[in-house]
Amino acid sequence: MADLPNDSNPPVGQMGLIALPGCGELAKKIDDYLVSWRKELVNKYPETFSSPVFHNYFKDTFIVNYSLVRFASGEAKVVLSDSVRGHDLFILCDVFNYGVTFKMYGMDVHMSPDDHYANLKRVISAIGGKAKRITVIMPMLYEGRQHKRMGRESLDCANALQELCQYMGVHNIITFDAHDARVQNAIPLSGFENVQPVYQMIKALVRTVDNLKIDKEHLMIVSPDEGGMSRSIYYSTVLGLELGMFYKRRDYSVIKDGRNPVVAHEFLGDNVEGKDVIVVDDMISSGESMLEVARKLKELHANRIFICVGFGLFCNGLESFDKAFKEGIFNRVFTTNLVYRTPELLKRKEWYTEVDLSKYISLIVDTLNHDGSVSSLLNPVDRINNLLIRYGFREGEIVPC
Numbered sequence: 429m430a431d432l433p434n435d436s437n438p439p440v441g442q443m444g445l446i447a448l449p450g451c452g453e454l455a456k457k458i459d460d461y462l463v464s465w466r467k468e469l470v471n472k473y474p475e476t477f478s479s480p481v482f483h484n485y486f487k488d489t490f491i492v493n494y495s496l497v498r499f500a501s502g503e504a505k506v507v508l509s510d511s512v513r514g515h516d517l518f519i520l521c522d523v524f525n526y527g528v529t530f531k532m533y534g535m536d537v538h539m540s541p542d543d544h545y546a547n548l549k550r551v552i553s554a555i556g557g558k559a560k561r562i563t564v565i566m567p568m569l570y571e572g573r574q575h576k577r578m579g580r581e582s583l584d585c586a587n588a589l590q591e592l593c594q595y596m597g598v599h600n601i602i603t604f605d606a607h608d609a610r611v612q613n614a615i616p617l618s619g620f621e622n623v624q625p626v627y628q629m630i631k632a633l634v635r636t637v638d639n640l641k642i643d644k645e646h647l648m649i650v651s652p653d654e655g656g657m658s659r660s661i662y663y664s665t666v667l668g669l670e671l672g673m674f675y676k677r678r679d680y681s682v683i684k685d686g687r688n689p690v691v692a693h694e695f696l697g698d699n700v701e702g703k704d705v706i707v708v709d710d711m712i713s714s715g716e717s718m719l720e721v722a723r724k725l726k727e728l729h730a731n732r733i734f735i736c737v738g739f740g741l742f743c744n745g746l747e748s749f750d751k752a753f754k755e756g757i758f759n760r761v762f763t764t765n766l767v768y769r770t771p772e773l774l775k776r777k778e779w780y781t782e783v784d785l786s787k788y789i790s791l792i793v794d795t796l797n798h799d800g801s802v803s804s805l806l807n808p809v810d811r812i813n814n815l816l817i818r819y820g821f822r823e824g825e826i827v828p829c
Contacts, residue, residue, distance in 0.1 A: 437798045438481040441516040441560035444492040445793075448547050449539065450525030450768060457786035458520075459491050462794060492517070494554065496547065502532035506550040513558045516797050521548045523570045524741060525768035545570050545588065552596045563600040563619075563796060564592060565789065567766035568711070568739050572607045586614035593618035602792065604766055604785070605659070605710045605738035623792070625764055625785055626662060627808035627815070629736045632762050632783045633706070634819050637734065640704070642821040644670050647704045650697070652721045660708045666812050672697025672705075674721050690717065693724050701729040711739040712763070715748055722758045733758040739767045740780075746772055753779045804829070 443462070447455030466486040470477045477485055493509035523544040529536045530543075552562065571584035592598040593615045600619035601612075612620035634640060641647060650672040651660035657673060664671040673696050678688040705725055712718055712735070722733050740763030742749070752758060763769070764783045773780060788805075795802050810829035816822035 437800060438479075439485060439516065439797050440799050441514050441797075442484045443490050443793070443797045444510075444512055444515040444517045444559075445490045446492045446494065446517060446519045446551055448519065448521045448544065448551065449496065450522050450528040450544070451520040454522075454765065454786055454789075455491060455520050457784075458790045458793065459489055461787055461790035462490055463488065465790075465794065494551065496550070498530050500531070500533065502530070502537070504530075504547070504550065506547070506554040508554045511558075512555055515559045516561045516563075517555065517559045518563045518565055518793050518796075519548065519551060521545075521564060521566045522568070522767050523548075523566065524568055524739070527768050527770065541570055549591075549596065552592070552598065557597060561599045562597060563602060563793075564598050565602045565793075567604045567764070569603050569606055569611070572603075572611065576608070583614075585611050589615045589618075589620075600796070604764070607710055608655075621792075621802065621806065623788075623806060624659070624662070624808075625738060625783065625788070626666065627811050628764070628783050628785055628788060629762060630663075630667070630812055631815055632781055633734065633736070634815065634821070636760065636762075636781050637732075642667055642669070642816065644668070645703075647706065648672060648698070648700055650674070650700075650705050650707050650721070650725065652693075652707055652709050652718060656709050659710065663706065663708050666809055667816075670698050672700065674724065676717075690720075693717070693720055695724060695728065699728075700725060702731055704732040704734070705730045707733060707735045709735075709737045711741060712737050712761070713741050714744040715742060716744070719748060719752050719757060722752065726757055735761045737761070737763050739763060740769065740773065741767070742770070742773060746770075746776065749779065750776070 445455055445459055470486040492512060495507045495509060496504055497507060498504045521544060523541040525544065526538045528539045530539065555562065569585055570588050574582065574584045577583050589601065589611065602621045602623065604623045604625060606622045609622040648670050649660050649664040651657050652674050654673060654675050660671055674693045675696065676690045677692045677694060679691050680688050682689055707721060709718065718735060725733055735758055740761065760779055760781060762781045762783055764785050766785055769782065791805055792802055795805060810827055813822065814826045814829065817824050817826055
């Protein structure tokens with residue numbers, strides 16, 4: 429953590445972290461970073477932090493305690509155990525954590541995204557307008573894939589954002605690798621940060637993969653579909669690599685599971701023969717499309733295949749990935765720790781790597797609590813360049829960032 433600058437903004441309010449069910453592990457990591465950094469600063473500048481504007485700037489924990497009371501019918505309410513008056517609150521919410529269960533009519537029920545979203549609203553309702561500011565950190569947006577209307581269907585993500593910001597008093601939304609960030613147009617007067625974990629992904633790659641060569645002759649970036657091209661363009665630009673893309677040919681005469689089924693994946697791009705390939709996407713849902721892309725790349729005689737996605741949902745289980753790995757279809761999958769990962773996934777060390785973003789989130793939270801600009805945190809170009817220089821992939825001098 430950098431030294432406190434002389435012109436540093438005082439905190440907006442006492443900082444508080446509220447971890448919704450299923451976010452406790454991530455919140456604990458974030459809290460540990462914040463407590464450690466602030467303890468160091470308070471010990472280094474005791475006179476500065478004796479000012480009333482820094483009241484409770486350092487605490488043993490910033491986590492706000494609450495209880496979620498669940499009735500036998502499945503109904504629930506939230507009761508805050510700590511005062512949050514005047515606080516700058518950050519609420520962590522993983523709406524895709526189906527590992528959390530509750531009792532309803534005597535049955536164990538896995539929480540759906542709708543259940544998590546309802547809990548988020550319960551917490552905000554319990555705050556009762558007493559906080560100075562509320563920021564919701566929702567790594568994967570609730571109903572984020574329902575970002576546009578095609579015919580007679582709902583616009584759930586836009587509705588949820590408007591409900592939170594226009595009616596419930598949320599000031600900022602922080603999300604990661606949004607399926608389509610243009611959904612923020614639903615709340616044009618509220619803060620919306622779409623954070624890309626590119627630096628953390630590249631760092632995990634260079635630390636994990638043996639004999640990796642980051643140049644146009646040995647490595648290539650591939651987008652699994654046209655919708656993810658902007659994400660892949662960024663990777664290819666900062667790494668100086670060639671770019672390829674698959675496009676999905678769909679049967680528009682048929683609707684299956686609410687969408688037109690994919691007939692084939694067609695590749696557009698330079699020759700991949702003998703090259704390692706990084707396939708970049710926002711998520712693995714069922715994984716069928718991702719594995720199909722990997723198989724197509726192997727048919728084109730690609731060498732090693734690394735899959736980098738923000739969120740690994742694995743809705744259809746892990747068996748298809750186990751089988752594909754044994755067949756040599758891909759070499760490794762990288763996902764963040766921002767959504768629920770099953771214990772079974774974490775055991776797949778032969779092909780799975782978890783990318784920890786807790787420190788990154790802590791830096792964002794700490795900066796926002798001082799009402800500072802997060803632009804430098806959201807733009808990782810210099811950090812990526814320094815990383816490549818440090819690991820010998822690029823020549824040059826490391827610059828402060």
